[in-house]
Amino acid sequence: MEKLVLLPGPVMVHEDVLLRSAKQVMNHRSEEFEEILTECVELSKYLFQTDGNVAIITGSGTAAMEAAIYSLLEPGEEVVAVVNGKFGERFADIAERRGAEVRRVEFEWGKVADPERVEEALADSDAEVVTLVHNETSTTVLNPAEEIARICREYDALFVVDAISSLGGVEFRMDDWGVDVCVTGSQKVLGCPPGLALVAVNDRALEVMEEKDAGSYYLDIPKYLEYLEKDPKQTPYTPAVNAFYALHEALKRLKEEGLEARWERYRLMQRIVREGIRALGLELFVEDDEIASPTVTGVTYPEGVDDREFRGEILRDRYDVVVAGGQDHLAGEIFRIGHMGEVRIRDMITAVTCIGLGMRELGVDVDVGAAAEAMADVLSEVS
Amino acid sequence: MEKLVLLPGPVMVHEDVLLRSAKQVMNHRSEEFEEILTECVELSKYLFQTDGNVAIITGSGTAAMEAAIYSLLEPGEEVVAVVNGKFGERFADIAERRGAEVRRVEFEWGKVADPERVEEALADSDAEVVTLVHNETSTTVLNPAEEIARICREYDALFVVDAISSLGGVEFRMDDWGVDVCVTGSQKVLGCPPGLALVAVNDRALEVMEEKDAGSYYLDIPKYLEYLEKDPKQTPYTPAVNAFYALHEALKRLKEEGLEARWERYRLMQRIVREGIRALGLELFVEDDEIASPTVTGVTYPEGVDDREFRGEILRDRYDVVVAGGQDHLAGEIFRIGHMGEVRIRDMITAVTCIGLGMRELGVDVDVGAAAEAMADVLSEVS
Missing domain, CATH: 3.90.1150.10 (Aspartate Aminotransferase, domain 1)
Structure with missing residues (x-):
């Protein structure tokens, strides 16, 4: 009898999803794969509750966080990072690795982020980007993404949310709330094997990304979106094809539920x-x-x-x-x-x-x- | 009847490997996963023919190329990039994205790289790093890695080789030849699903990496190696657990053959x-x-x-x-x-x-x- 694995990701994967991932590999630059990729992107928009753009990257959630930061920020630019746990800290660390000027708005681990403090930080800085972890897996706290989104809109700052361990599991409305960039992973609420990360980007954020010097070659979000315009639609680099099979199945299960x-x-x-x-x-x-x-x-x-x-x-x-x-x-x-x-x-x-x-x-x-x-x-x- | 897929990666995966990947997900920070990870690393050393270090990254081969470059080079540093096809060009592009000074040694696509030209470039520059694609998948040419390694040793330059589509398929002896960093992917000779990339690093290169400011957070090779020293041994970020199952099986098959x-x-x-x-x-x-x-x-x-x-x-x-x-x-x-x-x-x-x-x-x-x-x-x- 297998163990009952109740980790906050990776989670146990439904048999239908696992078996789908064991299908034979196919050409990743073919009409056949295009169909799977396209449906994954479309179903992901439902997941994110967005009409914007979705890039699917082969990598962990951290790869998606880096993709967001390295596509949006250039060295020396300011960012407000809300930190009340390990993953909020990670966003700040990634931004520092990028050479950005990071202003941390910190809270005790186990406490919730206070939107007022975020507002103070924005009022007191030139930051045009704010990062937040929606569901701080390390402390089991859900942060008020909707309120902070409202503040970001007021200050015209781009709002980047890590919803890796929450998306699909609790109300989250990217477009309605005004979240600009949102990242998630396959191995949490979606119940897929780990290995794929999803990044949703609205047009406002995409325009900014397109003006920036991307800090990464592999994790360059506009490039993923550009390849979704090719014929056939594809990913810029060889994707984890079998993980896409699983994601496809899992997203269909989500839609059905x-x-x-x-x-x-x-x-x-x-x-x-x-x-x-x-x-x-x-x-x-x-x-x-x-x-x-x-x-x-x-x-x-x-x-x-x-x-x-x-x-x-x-x-x-x-x-x-x-x-x-x-x-x-x-x-x-x-x-x-x-x-x-x-x-x-x-x-x-x-x-x-x-x-x-x-x-x-x-x-x-x-x-x-x-x-x-x-x-x-x-x-x-x-x- | 399934199609006979004869791509230069991803390739068709043996049933035993596919089915292994459909095993239930396990805790990636457990003794159970440690065993798989450790055996994958050990078997990979056989594949690379090295006693050095091996990091296994969730991502495509390009992610591994970026990991090598971003861990070794800081902005402004010189690198000699041998270019005689799409992937040689990619190494150069990644190094440029990193802000390095790239000196391309170019050859017509379909021609083999001439070691003498590499020597000239090294004699004429301060580059301490040389990149080469061993098997240029885009042009179906095998480059003389062993000879170029010898030249790199003479000039005390670190030699970084993309052996993504050759490693395991043709003679390659990392330690004997004096290759410092070598990257490969799961979906080529190994016959795994795509999604994992392997980076072997000898101690000489690792020492240099440890002195540098890593350019990436996710693709920071020393960090992967550091996590192989933890108890239990693990990866810094959630790995594609199921892809590791497949890799484990495929590496055992390679060893057996x-x-x-x-x-x-x-x-x-x-x-x-x-x-x-x-x-x-x-x-x-x-x-x-x-x-x-x-x-x-x-x-x-x-x-x-x-x-x-x-x-x-x-x-x-x-x-x-x-x-x-x-x-x-x-x-x-x-x-x-x-x-x-x-x-x-x-x-x-x-x-x-x-x-x-x-x-x-x-x-x-x-x-x-x-x-x-x-x-x-x-x-x-x-x-």
Whole structure:
């Protein structure tokens, strides 16, 4: 029996998607591949809720972040980077690597970004670009992208959002909100194998990119868009063809389920986990439901519980459930339960129950029965 | 029946490799993945014939080229770029994008690089880096990497080789020859799906990289090597886990066949194709067997044959054989038959015969019988 992998990406992949990826490789500069590529781009626009442009890059989410930054910023240019976790920090680091002048607007890890502070930074600088991580996977916090987008519009700054671990899993409306560039990855909500990154760019941002000296050859977004105009439509460099097969299938599954329905499903997953964890008597890393991530939930370790032992010998080896640890200074302090991809009610119940039983084995006083009742209550509200 | 895809990458993937890639995703920062990653790195050293370091990057071959250049060169630094085709040009373009001072040593497309000209360029410049494409896929020419390596050693220049479409398919001895950095891709000789790129770096080059300001965040080679020292060993950014499964399987297949045996197999494939094409009465783009690519063969179109019609309606749609066209100014002038990956005798015979029959349909005077005889002669020598 395979393990129940509940990481905040990569996630378990549905059999239909996995098998699709095992189809024989085809010519990546053919009408046959054009059809897959084109449909992936069109379905991605639905995912991003945009009528703009979408580039699909072979690489990780970080590659897409770099593509956005290196296509938009030249050395010496200013950027406001909102930082309240590892990935917000990464955006800032990438911009520094590019030689940009980075103004960090920092918040404690686990706290939500305050739009007012972003406004202050914009009022006080010449920055024409703002970066934000929508769902800070490292801290399990959802940042207020819509409000910050509004501020960016007021200050005429381009708003670049990393929605790698949120897009498709919670309301996000690129065009309506006025997000200019948005990046995501295949291995999160979409439930694909890792290896593809998607970058959506509206015309306003594309115009700016086209005026800039791109900082990267491989991660040059306008070039990807230019190749989508060729006959046949293609990617500039050999794409991970099989990963495209998988993406195609996964995007069709998303369309079939419907974005709103998936958002709703994830809200339910989130509630089951949060109420279950609370009823166990464990502490949520982000107590406030209003800012809690819809796709990943952090749990603070009770005193004396060793991360490696709990997640390794107990949870993974004995209960066959895989969750993630904390990152950077949160390593050993929290663990994180991913609820993205194809996750369903049973997975959440399994996770919470096994976490409870595992904690009990380690001598933690948890109430497994109360957790079951709490989860049943959540479910009774929706059935 | 699936098509016989004989592109110079991506190539057809063996069923065992494809199915391996459809295994469920696992935690990429686990002991379980560490084992796969570590074995891939070790087997890659055999492939490169090096005791040095190997980074495996999620991306195309171009990503690996950029990783090499952006990790080695800072803006303003000089580089000698040997250019006799599209990919040699790409190395130069990437270096220019990095802001390096690029000195191109250019040769006509279809001609081999002359080591003396490289020596002249080094004698006449302060360049500390030289780039070469070993097997120029665009022109089907194999460049003399060993000789140029010797010159680089004399001038104490770091030698960076793109062996994307040759490595594993023809003799290449990174350490013995003194190649400092070598890049390759998963979708060529290795016969994997596209999506992973490998970069081998010896200690001399790594020391230089560690002193430089890396130009890219995602494509920062020392960072990949640093993460191979972590516990568990891992990649800095989420890798294409399923592509690693495939790579692992493909590298084991290579090891099992043996490098020398694969080189020998490809020499045979090359001879069958070349003698077959000649006997048909068609013209090889590279007439000289000494400099002809071991993994891809270019054929000059007879006057009046339309590339799209021949490769599309005739060869692909009617005969189910897929070959590549020419690139850039060679588009419409040549077509290219890939013989890398898992190709076997039957594939070559099929390709040559179908090409002959297809040409005949278009009114070209070809001798299909003579081609069969010529291929039989080649085979009789080795059986």
